Amino acid sequence: MRALEADNSTVAAAFERIAYLLERSREPTYRVRAFRTAAAAVRTAGPERVADLVARGRLTDLAGIGPSTAKVAAEVLGGAVPAYLQRLEDSAEPEGPQDRATAELVGALRGDLHAHSDWSDGGSPIEEMARAAADLGHAYLAMTDHSPRLTVAHGLDAGRLERQLDVIAQLNAAGAGVCVLTGIEVDILEDGSLDQTDELLDRLDVVVASVHSKLRMDHDAMTERMVVAATNPRVDVLGHCTGRIVVGKGRPPSSFDPDAVFEACARNRTAVEINSRPERLDPPDELLRVANGAGCVFSIDTDAHAPGQLEWQRYGAAKAVAAGIPAARILNTGPLEDIREWGEM
Ligand SMILES: [Zn+2]
Numbered sequence: 001m002r003a004l005e006a007d008n009s010t011v012a013a014a015f016e017r018i019a020y021l022l023e024r025s026r027e028p029t030y031r032v033r034a035f036r037t038a039a040a041a042v043r044t045a046g047p048e049r050v051a052d053l054v055a056r057g058r059l060t061d062l063a064g065i066g067p068s069t070a071k072v073a074a075e076v077l078g079g080a081v082p083a084y085l086q087r088l089e090d091s092a093e094p095e096g097p098q099d100r101a102t103a104e105l106v107g108a109l110r111g112d113l114h115a116h117s118d119w120s121d122g123g124s125p126i127e128e129m130a131r132a133a134a135d136l137g138h139a140y141l142a143m144t145d146h147s148p149r150l151t152v153a154h155g156l157d158a159g160r161l162e163r164q165l166d167v168i169a170q171l172n173a174a175g176a177g178v179c180v181l182t183g184i185e186v187d188i189l190e191d192g193s194l195d196q197t198d199e200l201l202d203r204l205d206v207v208v209a210s211v212h213s214k215l216r217m218d219h220d221a222m223t224e225r226m227v228v229a230a231t232n233p234r235v236d237v238l239g240h241c242t243g244r245i246v247v248g249k250g251r252p253p254s255s256f257d258p259d260a261v262f263e264a265c266a267r268n269r270t271a272v273e274i275n276s277r278p279e280r281l282d283p284p285d286e287l288l289r290v291a292n293g294a295g296c297v298f299s300i301d302t303d304a305h306a307p308g309q310l311e312w313q314r315y316g317a318a319k320a321v322a323a324g325i326p327a328a329r330i331l332n333t334g335p336l337e338d339i340r341e342w343g344e345m
């Protein structure tokens with residue numbers, strides 16, 4: 001019995017490790033889903049059923065297991081490291097900037113203030129995101145799923161967000177290995193107001209506010225929209241401020257007056273996010289220098305939509321180092337108490 005259990009959890013762990021490495025190396029979440037689904041299927045089915053199916057060569061009968069995941073399972077149960085996993089481990093060594101200053105800054109980061117779960121458009125449950133954050137040594141992770149107007153991303157209406165707050169409270173009470181902070185990535189509407197009730201925003205630890213619509217708005221109107229949001233005392237972090245995309249077909253940055261926006265951030269203690277996602281890397285370097293000159297505080301966030309993406313902070317950290325931003329001006333180099341205090345102000 002004990003051996004069966006060990007086998008079963010080793011198989012699930014192999015699927016999870018493969019998923020994690022794929023996520024870290026920028027594979028889209030949907031492509032990784034087969035392995036996350038397979039891990040959940042094996043854990044749910046239990047050791048006896050899995051052993052029985054494997055013995056009869058029928059593991060693909062289990063919903064969520066296909067030929068390629070069954071092959072991985074067979075290799076694990078045969079006592080080998082699956083060939084696919086080994087290839088990923090060999091090729092997926094930490095990529096990206098490895099200079100000493102960046103490595104030191106990454107080491108100084110104590111948590112992440114922008115991440116998504118499968119409650120909105122992320123690929124994994126809150127619990128799995130929390131486990132990955134704990135494995136990275138983080139002290140806190142803010143769950144900032146989308147607000148209702150972003151329907152393509154299954155934004156949470158007030159009722160679902162309230163339910164999520166209960167789930168996070170239970171998770172923290174059970175001990176998640178990391179403090180899961182409540183939060184939201186709230187849409188900044190066209191007039192600069194926010195896409196959630198004040199009453200709910202007041203209850204959250206971290207409010208990240210981002211523009212996701214009408215990115216091509218006229219320069220002055222966009223400036224006004226962002227200044228209004230940055231001035232709102234409920235906003236803690238201004239997310240990916242230009243909305244640019246730097247891979248594929250790409251998307252140009254929104255047009256606004258950076259002096260006005262970053263001055264509003266500095267004056268109202270709204271942190272400027274350095275978004276670490278490789279396709280965003282937002283703000284661009286020249287704007288980061290403007291924000292630095294304005295005396296802003298920054299938050300280096302991954303905007304992770306899957307556990308493996310929580311390692312992407314190194315991309316944002318490299319940008320901070322290049323712009324000459326000291327660690328002391330980066331909000332999430334601080335302890336949990338600093339984040340709570342920032343959220344209250
Ligand atoms: Zn966003």
Ligand SMILES: [Zn+2]
Binds near residue numbers: 114116185
């Ligand atoms: Zn986001």
